Amino acid sequence: MSDPVVYDRNPAEIELEPGEYWWCSCGRSMTQPFCDGSHEGSGIEPMPFVIKEKTTVWLCNCKHSKDKPFCDGAHNELPDDLF
Numbered sequence: 001m002s003d004p005v006v007y008d009r010n011p012a013e014i015e016l017e018p019g020e021y022w023w024c025s026c027g028r029s030m031t032q033p034f035c036d037g038s039h040e041g042s043g044i045e046p047m048p049f050v051i052k053e054k055t056t057v058w059l060c061n062c063k064h065s066k067d068k069p070f071c072d073g074a075h076n077e078l079p080d081d082l083f
Contacts, residue, residue, distance in 0.1 A: 001043030004063035006082045007032050011058040011071035018053055022046040023060075023069030033059040033069070 005027030012033045021034060025047050028038035035046035047069050051057070060068060062075040062082075 002026075004044060006062050006064075006078070008061035009075045009078075009083050010061060011075070012061055013056060013058050015054065015056045016051045018051050020048060020050050022048055025063060025068065027063045033061055 004025060007024075007027045007029075014033075023046060024031075024033055024035045024039070026039040026042045026044040028042065029036040030038065039046060049069050058071040060071045060074070062078060064074040064078060065072045066074065
């Protein structure tokens, strides 16, 4: 399994409708923060999550959150050379 690619230091603030979503956990997707299948061969799988009512969320783009797929501020602790 390879390490995830840091896509961005800042989380993605997105208003989501109710439904099931697939968060990109590998950092390779061209449709960040959602999966587009680019993880194939990386050993990293996307993470499904469900939104029950229309809401604004902050999805992790650094791929290091301990509260995946949501941002927990982990990007503030990462070294600058990862970005």
